[in-house]
Amino acid sequence: LGTWGKGLYHFDGDSVSRIPFPDPRVRYITSLLTVNDKTYISWFGSGIWEMNNKTFDMRMLPNFGRREAVDQLFRIPDGLLITTLQGMCYVTDENFTVRKSVRLPDDYGVTVLKDKIYRVSPFGQVDQLNSQLQLIKRNLFPEISSRITQIVCYRDNFLVGTFGQGLYLYNQWGKLIRRLDKKSGLNTNIITSLLVDGHRLFIGSNRGLIRADLPEFKAGLHFGKVTAVE
Secondary structure: OEOEOOOEEEEOOOOEEEEOOOOOOOOEEEEEEEEOOEEEEEEOOEOEEEEEOOOOOEEEOOOOOOOOEEEEEEEEOOEEEEEEOOOEEEEEOOOOOEEEEEEOOOOOEEEEEOOEEEEEOOOOOEEEEOOOOOEEEOOOOOOOOOOEEEEEEEOOEEEEEEEOOOEEEEOOOOOEEEEEOOOOOOOOOEEEEEEEEOOEEEEEEOOEEEEEEOOOOOOOOOOOOEEEOO
C-alpha cells in the first residue's frame, strides 16, 4: 500500500505493517508496479526503488530516473511505460533500458488499457499511441470537451468519467453508446473516479459514491438503477 505522506505498508489480510525505506525521505509514493517477484516504487523524489516481494529488501535502480520524479508505471507488451512529473514519457524493457522517450505537452497524461497506450489532453481529447509513442488514432471520443478524470474498460468497451460532462460509454471502436449525466439519472456531472465490479459500476463524485448497474449488451444498452451509496 503506497501512501501520500507515510510511505509504504504491507497488508497480509490480517495485519498492516510499515515497510521502512533505507532513505527516510521516501514518504510520498506516486505509484507501485509488480513485475514477477519485484515491486517497483516511485515517489515524490528522484529515481525508482526496487523491492524484493519476499524479503522486502530495497535498492535504488541504478540505470533509470536518477534525476526525475516518476509519476506512473504501467505494464505494456514486451516492456514498461513510465511517465514523470516533469512531463516525460518513456518506453523501456523490463530492465528499464529506454527504448523510446517523448516529452508530453503541458498537462497531458498517458494511460494504458488492455495493453494499448492512450494520451489524454486537459481538454478531453484522447489519442491512441503505438509502442513507439507515435500517434495512430486521434480524438477517439469527440463528444467530450471536459477534463477526463478516469477511463476504465467494461468488457471491450470504454467508460469515461469527466469533470463537468458526466459519464460516457463508448464501444471498442469509439462509437458513443450512452451518456449518463444530470439529465439522464446522475445527481452530478462531476466524476472523480470509476470502478467496475462485474455488472456494477461505482462512481466517485463531488456528491459522494454512486452505484449504477451496467448495461447487458445482449439485453439492451440502458444503464440500470443508479443509486447513491450511504
